[in-house]
Amino acid sequence: MNYKLIALDLDGTLLNKNKTISAENIKWIHAAGKAGMKITLATGRPISDVTSIVEQLEIDCPLVINNGSEVWHAPGDLHSRRELSPHSVAKLFELLETNREELDFWAHTVGGRINRTNVPADVTTAQWLQFAIRSSDPEQLRTVRERIASWNMLEISNSHVTNMECNAPGVTKASGLLEVCSIIGIEMSQVIAIGDSLNDIPMIRAAGLGVAMGNAQEPVKQAADRIAPTNLEDGVAKVIEQVLLS
Known part of the structure; x- marks a missing residue:
């Protein structure tokens, strides 16, 4: 070939x-x-x-x-x-807030990296390119992945066994x-x-x-x-x- x-x-x-x-x-x-x-x-x-x-x-x-x-x-x-929808990002932050002790995250926006130290006051105003959730607990990560997948709003993958990465559908x-x-x-x-x-x-x-x-x-x-x-x-x-x- x-x-x-x-x-x-x-x-x-x-x-x-x-x-x-x-x-x-x-x-x-x-x-x-x-x-x-x-x-x-x-x-x-x-x-x-x-x-x-x-x-x-x-x-x-x-x-x-x-x-x-x-x-x-x-x-x-x-x-x-191709950016994530503001609605999907808002749902991700809601999920993180209910699992604050177990989960960490990072994200890439057009303006730069986002983590817990610099989350915008209104998350729907940023231009989100990718959103990653991290956990050292495989079972916790599997459960979160299944929940996010049930929304049918995001493309889900990973770059390491301890994380999951979300992009726009397709x-x-x-x-x-x-x-x-x-x-x-x-x-x-x-x-x-x-x-x-x-x-x-x-x-x-x-x-x-x-x-x-x-x-x-x-x-x-x-x-x-x-x-x-x-x-x-x-x-x-x-x-x-x-x-x-x-």
Whole structure:
């Protein structure tokens, strides 16, 4: 297959335990670029977190940000944005208030990060891109997830087993990648998508080659076409090497 785009998750995939990119990963990402392939990032992080990575890897491709809530042509050049509804955010805050001792949260808005220290006086006035709830109790998190899912108002995933992440309905890394493919003129069948968490499953399933990291959550591995070594074993580099040399 003539793959033309590699979509990389960050935490648990491209980044190591020090939140940096290994020399081996950089080497093979640059090799992919020289071979005519484009590289993009598909992350739950906000655009402010990826600017330095875009520069380090010399990425010249649109980016999937906030789990697909935003697609950027490049940092500073927004292509599209899909926000959470004010009503759904208000319901999330009501749920948090009734479970204040058990649950924590963070969120990304157009204006920046939100946590318990800087919640707007009127939460319906902010432009919410992503909302995450965190708990160290798996059963508590499962119960909360089921309750939120029953509203049929949000796309639910996670970036770690201790959290759940909410986006607008239909917003996933796959929907963001479809926009990227449209911009650069390729098909999803020409994409390699690599990730490790539940928020990566949609793009792994939709891509021509879906790859789960060796450290991925089990449902991600089940959804993937291939299992790579872990993020501590330069799994991204190994996948690119295999594709380029096959």
